[in-house]
Amino acid sequence: MEEWRFLDTGCHNAAENMAMDDVILECRARDLIPNTMRFLQFNPPAVLVGYHQVVGQEVRMEFCERKGIEINRRLTGGGAIYFDRSSLGWEVFASKSELGAYYPVEELYKRMCRGATLGLRALGIQASFRPKNDIEVNGRKISGTGGTERDKAFLFQGTLLVDFDVNTMIRALRIPVAKLKDKEIESVKQRVTYIKQELGYLPPLKDIKRALKNGFEKAFNIKLVEGKLTRDEDRFLNDRLGFFRSKEWIFLERQLLKEEADVYVLHKTPGGLIRVSLAIDKAANLIKSALITGDFFVFPSRAIMDLEARLKYASCDEDEIQRIIYGFFEATKAHIPGVTPEDLVKTALEALRKMEYESLGISLTDANHIYTVNGSAKEIMENGCDILLLPYCAKLLTCAYRNKDGCTKCGGCSIGQAYELAEEMGLVPITIQNFEHLMTTLKMLEGNSGGYIGCCCEGFYCKHRDDLETVNLRGLLIDIESETCYDLRKEVEALKGTFESQTELKISLLSKLMAKVCRKKVIAR
Secondary structure: OOEEEEEEEEEEEEHHHHHHHHHHHHHHHHOOOEEEEEEEEEOOEEEEEEOOOOHHHHHHHHHHHHOOOOEEEOOOOOOOEEOOOEEEEEEEEEEEHHHHHHOHHHHHHHHHHHHHHHHHHHOOOEEEEOOOOOOEEEEEEEEEEEEEOOOEEEEEEEOOOOOHHHHHHHHHHHOOOHHHHHHOOOOOHHHEEOHHHHHHOOHHHHHHHHHHHHHHHHHHHEEEEOOOHHEEEEEHHHHHHHHHOOHHHEEEEEEEEHHEEEEEEEEOOOOEEEEOOOOOOOOEEEEEEEEEOOOOOOOOOOOOHHHHHHOOOOOOOOOHHHHHHHHHHHHHHEEOEEEOOHHHHHHHHHHHHHHHHHHHHOOOOHHHHHHOOOOHHHHHHOOOEEEEEEHHHHHOOOOOOOOOOOOOOOOOOOOHHHHHHHHHHOOOOEEEEEHHHHHHHHHHHOOOOOOOEEEEOOHHHHHHHHHHHOOOOOOOOOOOOOOOOOOOOOOOHHHHOOOOOOOOOOHHHHHHHHHHHHHHHHOOO
16 A cells, blocks of 8 residues: 655644645655645634635735735635635645546546545535535535646645634635526525534544545545655745745736726636736737636646736737637647636637727726627617616615615615616616516517616626526626625525615716617607
């Protein structure tokens, strides 16, 4: 039976744990150490963004600062995670030759998760693998996983929830809600579970670790022998710890591009959310820089950076963008589970087409707050719209019309202004009460309307774009100004029409767009 080294490094802060990941992976890649399994914990608690994510998009930084929650970046891709003091991390560092028989990546995920699954079952928890990379108990996630590679070595890691603080996680992370539709769940709290909740009590940590260790020994048919960091690892750790504490690493220059020079699009795929942001040199018709972020995994991890580099200074010609992206994946054999090259091409081209708005008299700043349904902005504006769809959540909570159509235009909310604009420009305003009402309304309008203009938040659009496009009706949607049900984790209530908060419409932008889409009708009047 093959022996692997076993490390239980105990509690460390985020920078120390991330530096150890880097050092152990590097030493395994150089054949300086044997295959290794590691347990790790965090003190203080930490939020860790995925390698390809932007901190500001994923983390509520002010909340974390107030609560003493550290922020750092993982070597692996995927989404942001919250590590409280009770959470137990597990990691496998191995030679790729040991794992080669389990490629493609999806098969590797399944095998890696088997060790944790067996460990949980030994504790009396009926855990199972859920593609693409989760371990679940009765549909609830108890461990998320992911991996990366470096030269001849592979790192695979997971987070086991032991006695988890779900409320703090929700407040610390800007959770990408658009992907919740695919998992058919109603809230974050219903998505996750933890050992104490499943068993009704909290086993001693040593018992949890022993069960997990035994599970991996059985899954890999190995013997885990306790060890410690080598001299090489200690030396590398001392050299690199400062870097993993630095803003350079934590933010990784993956800052949000300045909005006034930026066009971006968010796209939901089976492999996660993708946001493509492009800074455009309009005079030269070139992409000055590209930023591709999201909660996906990519192998090798540097592939997204390399693709961004290839897009830099590329022509904005659509054929050229397709050639670059398709050519990149063909040449590098990079792999993003659940995300195809076509997904990236579609998202990049949709971002580029935001440039059309300027020719229509709309700034790029405003364009990033406009979403299209079943057509380009130019097509929709040329075709015209005759319906204005408005969300009930923008009405006053005390309004008699909060949960029904109509408006007295009392001036108490932005809906009244929207109704006035609709009357002035010849549109029919309709207050949408819930998701079912929206879909029923669109289907009734199908074939009887030129198109619609409406207001919703980015989360709703991304989550329900596929639903909206099932109706043969063109539409323009404008982002909501204030915190929405998705920001407040109240999307279930909103879908039912019971969201008890008030949002604000972007009236200035709505007015601009209404003037554009209704111009022919206004002139005709």
